[in-house]
Amino acid sequence: MNCVRAGCCTVSLWCWMVGGGCERPHPEQHAAALSLDSPAAAQALFDSNCRGCHSQGAEGAALPLMNKNYWAIATDAVVVQAISHGQGRLMPAYIDSEGGPFTAQEIALFVKGMRSAWGAGAVGRGGGVSPLIVAGDPALGAQVFAESCASCHGSQGTAGSVTDQMYLRLVSDQGLWSSVIYGRCELGMPAWDDALPNRPSGLTVAEVAHVVSWISSQRVAAHDGSATP
Amino acid sequence: MKVLKASLGWIEERTGVVAFVAPLLFHHVPRNAKWWYVFGSATLMFFTIQLVTGVCLATVYAPSAAQAWESLNYIDNHVPMGWMLRALHGWSSNAMVVMMAIHMLQVFLHASYKYPRELNWITGVFLLLTTLALAFTGQVMRWDQDAYWGLGIGAAIADRIPLVGDEVRALLLGGPIIGGATLNRFFALHVFVLPGAAIALVGLHMVLIIKNGISEMPKPGAVVVPSMYRKEFEERMHKDGVPFVPDAAQRDMVFCGVCLIGLVALAAFYGPFGPGGMPDPTIIDTNPRPDYPFMWLFGAVSLLPPSSETAIMLIAPAVGVLILVALPFMSNSGERAPSKRPAMVLIALVTVMAIAALTWEGTTSSWSPVMNGWSSLPTPVKFVRGRTPLEMQGAVVFQFAQCRNCHSLDGLGGKRGPELDDVATRLSYDQLVRQVQQGGGNMPAYGKNLDSAQTAAVVAFLATLHPANEPDSRIPGAQLSVPTDNATAR
Amino acid sequence: MNDRPTKGCQGCGCSDASREGGAIEGQPARRGFMVKLGAGLLGVGGLLTALPIVGYIIGPATKRFTNVWVDLGAVSVFPAGQTRFATFLNPIRQPTDGDSAKTACWVRCIEAGKFQVFAINCAHLGCPVRWFEQSKLFMCPCHGGVYYQDGSRAAGPPPRGLFEYQWKVDGGKLLIDAGRLPGLEESV
Numbered sequence: 001m002n003c004v005r006a007g008c009c010t011v012s013l014w015c016w017m018v019g020g021g022c023e024r025p026h027p028e029q030h031a032a033a034l035s036l037d038s039p040a041a042a043q044a045l046f047d048s049n050c051r052g053c054h055s056q057g058a059e060g061a062a063l064p065l066m067n068k069n070y071w072a073i074a075t076d077a078v079v080v081q082a083i084s085h086g087q088g089r090l091m092p093a094y095i096d097s098e099g100g101p102f103t104a105q106e107i108a109l110f111v112k113g114m115r116s117a118w119g120a121g122a123v124g125r126g127g128g129v130s131p132l133i134v135a136g137d138p139a140l141g142a143q144v145f146a147e148s149c150a151s152c153h154g155s156q157g158t159a160g161s162v163t164d165q166m167y168l169r170l171v172s173d174q175g176l177w178s179s180v181i182y183g184r185c186e187l188g189m190p191a192w193d194d195a196l197p198n199r200p201s202g203l204t205v206a207e208v209a210h211v212v213s214w215i216s217s218q219r220v221a222a223h224d225g226s227a228t229p
Numbered sequence: 230m231k232v233l234k235a236s237l238g239w240i241e242e243r244t245g246v247v248a249f250v251a252p253l254l255f256h257h258v259p260r261n262a263k264w265w266y267v268f269g270s271a272t273l274m275f276f277t278i279q280l281v282t283g284v285c286l287a288t289v290y291a292p293s294a295a296q297a298w299e300s301l302n303y304i305d306n307h308v309p310m311g312w313m314l315r316a317l318h319g320w321s322s323n324a325m326v327v328m329m330a331i332h333m334l335q336v337f338l339h340a341s342y343k344y345p346r347e348l349n350w351i352t353g354v355f356l357l358l359t360t361l362a363l364a365f366t367g368q369v370m371r372w373d374q375d376a377y378w379g380l381g382i383g384a385a386i387a388d389r390i391p392l393v394g395d396e397v398r399a400l401l402l403g404g405p406i407i408g409g410a411t412l413n414r415f416f417a418l419h420v421f422v423l424p425g426a427a428i429a430l431v432g433l434h435m436v437l438i439i440k441n442g443i444s445e446m447p448k449p450g451a452v453v454v455p456s457m458y459r460k461e462f463e464e465r466m467h468k469d470g471v472p473f474v475p476d477a478a479q480r481d482m483v484f485c486g487v488c489l490i491g492l493v494a495l496a497a498f499y500g501p502f503g504p505g506g507m508p509d510p511t512i513i514d515t516n517p518r519p520d521y522p523f524m525w526l527f528g529a530v531s532l533l534p535p536s537s538e539t540a541i542m543l544i545a546p547a548v549g550v551l552i553l554v555a556l557p558f559m560s561n562s563g564e565r566a567p568s569k570r571p572a573m574v575l576i577a578l579v580t581v582m583a584i585a586a587l588t589w590e591g592t593t594s595s596w597s598p599v600m601n602g603w604s605s606l607p608t609p610v611k612f613v614r615g616r617t618p619l620e621m622q623g624a625v626v627f628q629f630a631q632c633r634n635c636h637s638l639d640g641l642g643g644k645r646g647p648e649l650d651d652v653a654t655r656l657s658y659d660q661l662v663r664q665v666q667q668g669g670g671n672m673p674a675y676g677k678n679l680d681s682a683q684t685a686a687v688v689a690f691l692a693t694l695h696p697a698n699e700p701d702s703r704i705p706g707a708q709l710s711v712p713t714d715n716a717t718a719r
Numbered sequence: 720m721n722d723r724p725t726k727g728c729q730g731c732g733c734s735d736a737s738r739e740g741g742a743i744e745g746q747p748a749r750r751g752f753m754v755k756l757g758a759g760l761l762g763v764g765g766l767l768t769a770l771p772i773v774g775y776i777i778g779p780a781t782k783r784f785t786n787v788w789v790d791l792g793a794v795s796v797f798p799a800g801q802t803r804f805a806t807f808l809n810p811i812r813q814p815t816d817g818d819s820a821k822t823a824c825w826v827r828c829i830e831a832g833k834f835q836v837f838a839i840n841c842a843h844l845g846c847p848v849r850w851f852e853q854s855k856l857f858m859c860p861c862h863g864g865v866y867y868q869d870g871s872r873a874a875g876p877p878p879r880g881l882f883e884y885q886w887k888v889d890g891g892k893l894l895i896d897a898g899r900l901p902g903l904e905e906s907v
Contacts, residue, residue, distance in 0.1 A: 052604040052628045058614065060607040061624030089683075090622070090629045092853055099803055099852055153618075160617020166689070167619040169682035170626070179618075187614055295817030377819065381845035381900075382861070388902040396780040398902060405784045405899035406822075409815030509818040511806040513839060513847035516860045530844065531862040535876045596863045596875075600849060630854040635863070645863050673865050673873035678855040 036106060042113025049094070049101075058186035062090070069182050069191050071119035074131040079111045088172035129192060133177040134209045141214025144207045148196040152189075159189070168219040176212045252439075257470025258477045259445040265339070266443065266477065267484035268332035273431065274485045275325035278492070279363075280424065282318040290370070292416040294409035294508070297372035301504045316496035322364055324492055326522045329360055337577055340565035341444040344455040347557035349441060352434045354553045359427045364522045366419035372412055373505035378517030380407050386530075389539045407510075442466060443477075447565035455562050516600065519591075525584045528591030595644035598634040602642050609639040616693060623690025626683045630675065638694075646672055653695035661688045784811050786898035791836075794893050797828040802850050802868060805836075811898045824884065825850050825857070826893065827868060834893060837870050838882035838901040845900075848881065857881065878903075 035041060046054075046065070053062035064070065084100075084107055086093035094100035095107060102110070145153075152159035161167070162176075171179075180203075183191035193202035203211070241247045289308055291300035304311035333353060336342060342350035365383075369376050384407065387398040403410030442462060445451075471477065506515060519527045533541050567574050599606070608624045616624065627633065635643035638650060656664060665684055668674035679687070787810035797803050805826045812820035825848075827835040837857070839847045846861035856873060857866040865874040870881035882901035887894050 048601050048605045050604065051607050052602070052633065053607075053625050055607060058610040061613050061616075061621045061628070090625050092629070099801055158615075160619065162618050164617070164619045166682045166685040167617075167622055170622045170686055171618075293815050293817070294819045295815055378846055378861075381840065384900060385840075385843070385845035385902070395902065398900075399780040399782075400777060402900070403779045404782075404813070405779075405811055406809055406816075406820075407900060408809075408819045409813045409817065410779065411819075413815070507818060509821055510839070510847070511821045511823040513804075513823060513849055515847065517846055531876070533876075535878060538876065539878075597860055598858045598863055598865075600858065600860050603851075603853075631851045631856065631858070632854075634851075634858060668874070671874045673854075673856055673867065675854065677867075 036109035037112040037116070039113055039117035042110055042117050045110050046114065053090075055184075055186075058184075063178055063182060064184060064186075065114070066118050067182060067185075069185075071115055073129060073181060076108075076111050076115065078131045079114070080107055083107050083111065088175040089170055129181050129205050129208060131178075131181075133174050133212065134205070136206065136209025136211070136213035138210070138214040138217040140207075141210035141212070141217075144203065144211040145214055147198045148203070149211065151197045162215055163218040165220055168215070173212060173216045176215050177208070180208050180212055254474040254478075255472040256439060256442070257466040258443045258473050259466070260469055260471050260476075261446040262443055262477055263446075264480055264484070265335055265446065267481050268328050268335060270481040271485055271488050272325055272328040272332055274488065275321045275328060275492075276360075276427065276431065278317060278321045279325060280428075282314050282321065283420065283424070285314050286318055287420060292370075292413055294372065294412045297370070297412060298504055298507055301371065305501060305504075312501050313496060315501035316499070317492065318367075319502040320492055320496045320499070322367055323521060324488065326360060326364055328488075329357060333357065334577060334581070338567050338574065339444065339447045340453075340560075340570060340573070342557040342561075343453045343563070343565060344458055344561045346437070346441050346444060347561055349434065349437045350557050351554055352430050352437060354550070356427065356430045356434065357553075358550065359423055359430060361522060363419060363423045363427065364520065366415045366423065368520045368523075369412065369415040370419055371502070371504045372508050373503050374508060374512065374515040375503070375505050375517050375519070377407060377508045377510060378515065379519055380411060382517070382519075382527075382530075386542055390543060444565075447567065449564070449566040449569050451566070452564055453562045514600075516597070518594075521588070524591035525587035526591075528587035528589075528594075531594070531596045532587075532590065593644075597643075598631075598645055599643045600634060602633040602635075603628050603631040606633055606638075606641045609641075612638060612690075612694065616690070619686055620690045620693055623686035623688070626679070626687040627690055630679060630683070630687065632687070635672070649691065649694055651694060651696050651699055653692050654699040656691075658688060658692050661691050665691075784898055786896045787811070788887070788889075788894040789897045791824075791826060791893045791895060794828075794832075794888055794891055797826050797834070797893065799828050799830050802827040802852065804850070807895075807897065809898065822897065823847065824895070824897075825881075827870075832888060834886050834888075835870060836884040836886045836893075836895045838884065840882060840901055841877060842872070842879045842881060842903070843875070843877040 036045075050065065051060070054060055054066075055062070055064040056066045057064075082091060083102075084093060084095040084104065085098065092100065094102050096103055149162075151157055153162045155161075179189075181192040183189045183194065185191060185194070190196060190202070192208050196202055199207075237247075286304065289300060289304050289311065291297055301315070304315055306312070308314075336350065336353070365379075368379060380402070384398050384402055387401050388394045390397050399405060401411075401414075402408075403414040445462075445465070502520070506512060518524075530538065530542060564570060606628075608628065613621060613624060633642045635645040637644060637648045640648075642648075652661070662684065664670075664672065665679065665688060666674060666676035668676075675684070789807045789810055791805045791807060797805075803826050804823065806821055806823045809816075809820045809822045823839040825837040825839065827837070829835060837848075841848050841859040841861065841864045843859065843862055843864045846859050848857040848859045848864070848866065850857050855868040857868075857870075859865070859875070859877075863875045864872070864877040866877070866881050867873045870883060872878075872880050884901075885896035
């Protein structure tokens with residue numbers, strides 16, 4: 001009798017498994033199923049394509065994209081432009097027409113996704129500074145540099161020279177602009193509106209333009225014909 | 230009961246099936262043949278499962294390059310229990326290879342291949358080859374990116390055969406490219422030719438087992454003397470043997486039962502293997518890897534020195550098979566006990582360790598660049614904190630120039646080249662410049678691809694990779710730090 | 720065979736020996752002839768049957784395919800100084816090939832009107848190489864073969880540089896001489 005009961009149990013269990021549509025335990029998750037402008041998809045794309053250089057927090061050597069300051073200042077158009085066509089000498093172009101892996105539409109969606117992932121807390125530190133470089137006066141910039149930057153970046157400073165010729169050959173003026181306005185707070189480099197020596201409320205927009213144009217003016221053309229940004 | 234007996238008798242009179250099977254079931258086997266002897270039965274059981282699940286899968290699988298991948302996804306997602314059948318087939322295939330390997334190892338260690346069981350061993354060797362061929366063709370059936378590029382590797386190896394390489398490759402692929410003809414060719418092998426061969430070989434193996442009996446546990450001093458062995462063995466079996474059913478079979482049953490439950494559990498929990506990415510060869514964002522039974526081969530072809538790899542790839546498998554086939558002829562008498570055959574034990578040990586090590590190497594693939602390392606692995610905080618602007622740009626160049634694909638920082642990155650966490654303790658500034666520009670030691674030369682500013686920046690960054698407590702690389706006359714003439718305005 | 724002849728011989732009184740010696744005329748000779756005839760017929764028939772089967776099986780190895788000029792698109796999509804990914808449908812595809820008839824290659828435009836077209840397959844064991852514009856290198860994900868931008872071997876196990884397709888420009892379009900999977904007997 002026990003045998004019969006056990007048999008019935010087995011058979012009914014089997015029928016339940018088969019008939020009840022016992023589903024595959026780990027259905028494959030396809031990344032394509034995610035909408036590209038979702039924060040999760042943006043994070044995934046960022047992790048495999050951008051994170052090598054652009055930081056999360058203190059890590060990474062290039063401009064920190066997961067930085068609220070960044071999303072407060074940079075407009076979507078500026079980010080799309082930089083991703084699509086590259087920036088300076090070390091940011092590659094990602095659009096397919098220039099040999100990159102993404103279409104224009106994918107890049108636009110990706111930027112939307114990044115803004116929804118990290119831009120939400122972007123509070124008003126933008127303060128009206130342009131994300132794109134504005135021309136300034138090098139002579140005035142020299143003074144700003146001496147007063148507010150030289151304590152770290154001058155000849156006595158410990159943060160290293162920003163007028164090193166090899167550095168200036170790699171960094172475009174737009175790159176200098178971005179470094180000044182966004183800073184690297186986690187590594188001790190203030191953003192443009194953080195407190196600076198002699199300037200407790202940071203630089204003005206005009207002072208940013210002046211100091212960037214002064215640093216740029218220190219660039220000497222390369223003797224070996226190597227590309228300048 | 231009476232009716233059953235009568236009908237059995239009726240059938241027996243006309244077929245003689247009981248008279249045929251009974252001696253197989255109740256033949257005497259050695260009393261001391263204990264748990265060592267269960268692996269062959271388990272292999273056979275897994276083979277049976279392969280046959281049953283294979284036939285089931287063939288009822289839905291579409292053996293066409295245009296549809297195979299989709300039909301597998303259909304089996305996984307829409308056919309009732311389809312995913313489970315694929316999981317059983319996949320896991321059972323791996324289990325069969327493993328059980329067969331253990332069985333073979335046991336036979337090798339116990340020298341059961343000696344007289345009169347030479348042909349048992351040789352049929353076993355061919356069963357091993359057939360099984361591996363089934364595993365490889367089965368991987369092709371999955372028709373995903375791994376299958377496609379795995380075939381590419383097979384084709385490239387065939388292509389290296391002198392004189393007829395091109396013809397052998399065409400024969401393998403069924404044409405000049407990997408395509409529909411290739412899949413159908415492998416399908417015919419996988420479902421007709423190889424299972425047929427395996428069934429025939431299993432039959433032969435069984436006939437030989439019945440004919441020669443199961444070998445006893447080896448005892449030191451109990452030497453095999455071909456002229457006396459058979460008579461003495463039969464006497465011992467007659468006197469001291471036990472019937473296969475139930476005395477030996479009960480252990481087989483217990484072991485096979487455990488294996489089966491384990492198989493179902495693995496299949497139900499982990500599900501089927503793949504299919505991976507769709508077999509579109511224009512999707513090159515792929516990282517082809519073979520299935521586990523071939524991982525050691527994948528590792529081996531990666532680690533062979535390029536100068537001799539063609540010869541080794543082509544000759545070594547043939548030599549290996551030849552040695553296996555020749556083994557019972559090289560030693561078919563004498564001691565069987567492992568304790569009296571230390572050299573053979575050593576050979577077995579080295580072989581197992583080599584295969585395990587190569588499998589590990591193949592799985593970790595330290596020689597493969599991490600293809601998206603440059604764009605996905607960030608520079609660790611400790612290597613950017615306190616760096617100068619130039620050194621920071623150097624860290625970006627390090628990522629930009631894909632250095633990270635082959636070199637790791639803080640454990641993350643490619644393992645092809647050396648880890649660079651403390652490179653500045655090994656190389657001076659000048660040596661770093663030379664290594665970057667000229668390459669060497671299996672590193673490409675970057676001289677033409679990086680300009681002076683990029684090189685200066687990346688070397689400035691590399692020169693900072695120097696733990697404070699480690700001594701400098703002291704090379705006479707070498708410059709130890711970044712030259713100051715670059716930094717005019719410092 | 721053991722019983723019958725003796726039975727048969729009881730009637731005629733002849734011995735086995737006389738029978739083997741050909742007492743019953745023609746019998747053994749005919750038997751030998753039939754065996755020979757059977758073996759011969761089976762041999763000829765078997766050969767005739769085997770020929771098409773063997774021919775069918777080794778067919779792919781004997782059939783010669785000639786590569787065909789394949790259109791990779793307008794020259795203008797390959798800017799000078801750059802290396803770009805291109806795909807085409809293999810000209811010697813079969814109806815059942817599906818996606819596997821798609822083929823990829825790397826097109827390097829050295830300067831206007833001057834090209835190098837590399838097969839996607841690594842010269843080591845055929846895995847798909849990827850181009851890295853930044854370091855100007857091709858890298859293979861399988862065993863770490865690395866090539867410079869001109870296709871020459873830079874590092875790793877490949878025994879030679881990347882396989883190249885013949886190319887020509889015709890009517891503003893870039894054509895390559897494509898077909899068979901590239902292999903070691905390729906001249907370039």
